Every structure is written in C-alpha cells, then in structure tokens.
Amino acid sequence: MSHLDPEQIALIALGEPASDDDTAHLAACADCSLELAELRRTVLVGKSTLGMGGLETPPDRVWDRIVAEIDEAGVPVAAVDSAPVADTGRSDGGADTKRDASPRRTLSKMLFTLAASAAVILAVVGTWALVRPAEVVEVASASLLAFPDHPGAEGSAVVVEGEDGEKLVRVELDDDEPTDGFREVWLITADATAIVSLGILEGSEGEFAVPEDVDLRDYVLVDISQEPQDGDPTHSGDSIVRGELDFA
Ligand SMILES: [Zn+2]
Missing domain, CATH: 2.60.40 (Immunoglobulin-like)
Known part of the structure; x- marks a missing residue:
C-alpha cells in the first residue's frame, strides 16, 4: 500500500479534516500515524508556547526572521516554496496533485520541511520567542x-x-x-x-x-x-x- 502524501499529513496536523481513506490508512499504518503525531506535537508546541494564536498568519517580520534563520541553518528555502514536497523516499510521489498557493498550504509545506530538522525547529521557536510581544x-x-x-x-x-x-x-x-x-x-x-x-x-x-x-x-x-x-x-x-x- 502507498503511504499518505507527506503534505496531506501536514495538513491534517494543522487541523484539516482527514478523508475517510486517509483516516483508514492512518488507523492501519504505524509509520504515517507516528509521523502525524510528531507533526501535531510540533504544531501544538508552536501554538501553546508561543501564544501566536494562529500559526497560519504570523506577521511578515516574523516570517522574515524565520526565513533568515532557515537560510543560516542551510535548508534550501526555495525548495519550500516551489518544489514538490520533500522526498521521504516512501511517498508514492505520483500525480502532482493540484497544489494551490494558499498561505495555509505553503505553510504546511514549510512545516513539513522544518519537521525534518529538529535543529531548525528550535531555531524557529527561538526566533518566535524573541519577536513575540510579552504576554x-x-x-x-x-x-x-x-x-x-x-x-x-x-x-x-x-x-x-x-x-x-x-x-x-x-x-x-x-x-x-x-x-x-x-x-x-x-x-x-x-x-x-x-x-x-x-x-x-x-x-x-x-x-x-x-x-x-x-x-x-x-x-x-x-x-x-x-x-x-x-x-x-x-x-x-x-x-x-x-x-x-x-x-x-
Ligand atoms: Zn502509511
């Protein structure tokens, strides 16, 4: 059986409802459900410790800082914006499903790519912690x-x-x-x-x-x-x- 598209997992982690097929696959596949759990935790940590309210709409200056951090960390930012989702070696890699360019979708790609590197996540969290207003x-x-x-x-x-x-x-x-x-x-x-x-x-x-x-x-x-x-x-x-x- 083919695994869920990583991007789909990222979207589910962000709160989009999973389709019946996806739900069935997640119930049966330890790999995908583990990946979803880890991404969810990333999202939760981001939301709960940063008080950002909505991960989907960080201020521009925050994004600028994040992109700068990622740049330094050596993750190819361009790939996040334009290339298909990072190849994990087990995506079915097939049909390039319609990818709209909504901020939410872009963010999910971003999140997924970020999740590949705990160091980058830490850098991002550190940046957010620096720029967010005191609560x-x-x-x-x-x-x-x-x-x-x-x-x-x-x-x-x-x-x-x-x-x-x-x-x-x-x-x-x-x-x-x-x-x-x-x-x-x-x-x-x-x-x-x-x-x-x-x-x-x-x-x-x-x-x-x-x-x-x-x-x-x-x-x-x-x-x-x-x-x-x-x-x-x-x-x-x-x-x-x-x-x-x-x-x-
Ligand atoms: Zn799977």
Whole structure:
C-alpha cells in the first residue's frame, strides 16, 4: 500500500479534516500515524508556547526572521516554496496533485520541511520567542472615585499579570497636581484592617508591582492619597480617590 502524501499529513496536523481513506490508512499504518503525531506535537508546541494564536498568519517580520534563520541553518528555502514536497523516499510521489498557493498550504509545506530538522525547529521557536510581544493578562480593574475633599478627581486601576506570574497595578489619576506633598498608591483590605503602600505616584499615571505576599483577593481596595512631607510613612487619611477591584 502507498503511504499518505507527506503534505496531506501536514495538513491534517494543522487541523484539516482527514478523508475517510486517509483516516483508514492512518488507523492501519504505524509509520504515517507516528509521523502525524510528531507533526501535531510540533504544531501544538508552536501554538501553546508561543501564544501566536494562529500559526497560519504570523506577521511578515516574523516570517522574515524565520526565513533568515532557515537560510543560516542551510535548508534550501526555495525548495519550500516551489518544489514538490520533500522526498521521504516512501511517498508514492505520483500525480502532482493540484497544489494551490494558499498561505495555509505553503505553510504546511514549510512545516513539513522544518519537521525534518529538529535543529531548525528550535531555531524557529527561538526566533518566535524573541519577536513575540510579552504576554500580559488583565486580571482585575477598578474605577477610582473621588473623596469629598477632592471633588472632580477620578481615576482607574488595572491589574495585569505577566507570564512570570508577577502582578502589576497600573493607575491613572485625573486630578490637579498637588502644590506640596506627594501622592501615594495603596492597597487596602475590604475591612480596612490592613494596608500596604505600593509607592509614590508621579504625574497622572504609574505602574506598581504587587508584593508577592499580598493577595489581591484580600486587598481589594485601590487608594490614592495626598501625603504631606512629614516623614510619616503611614497613610495620611487624606484619600483622593478609592475603588474596589473587580476581577475578570
Ligand atoms: Zn502509511
């Protein structure tokens, strides 16, 4: 029996439905099913660790970097674009089935060729890791409302979590700059029995790391206070705005 076209295996690995014939062959042929499993893992690794969302549509600059990497690694890139799929010595090699030039199809050829070389895959993954934007996820937000002594003030807070698990509070405050003293950002528990300073707010916005031992589920209030230059590190009691975090 002839094996599946390698390109067909690549397409199935990318998520295209397999035909009944292909499915039957995969069930019966250890070689092809193993190849499919390995390609699927490649696709999965690419998707899950890179957060690219869609492998089919990487930005141009990413492709440029990838092609450059492949070039360096000595894989003939031209072959990926124009030649029939890499000859594994066991494809039936027959009828040059209609090959359209859709990006998806081109990519599947690319993937298959890449899969032939673990070193190239690693180079590609490394490149993706370099060029992808850092992933941050918004985990909570709050509207900060004015206290009576600061009419007209308003602000907002957003908590984001980076890939390393570190949480950051980004605050914005719309209020007149104080003529003296400074403004400080705080996290306070709902019952106001505990408070922690995040730091001094310079200007109208700032970003503050949440201390590791502070659980935001307890410290749900974000507060910005007006502080005098009195050397006292505690909260002045003069809050400008405050709001409760709403978790996504
Ligand atoms: Zn087979």
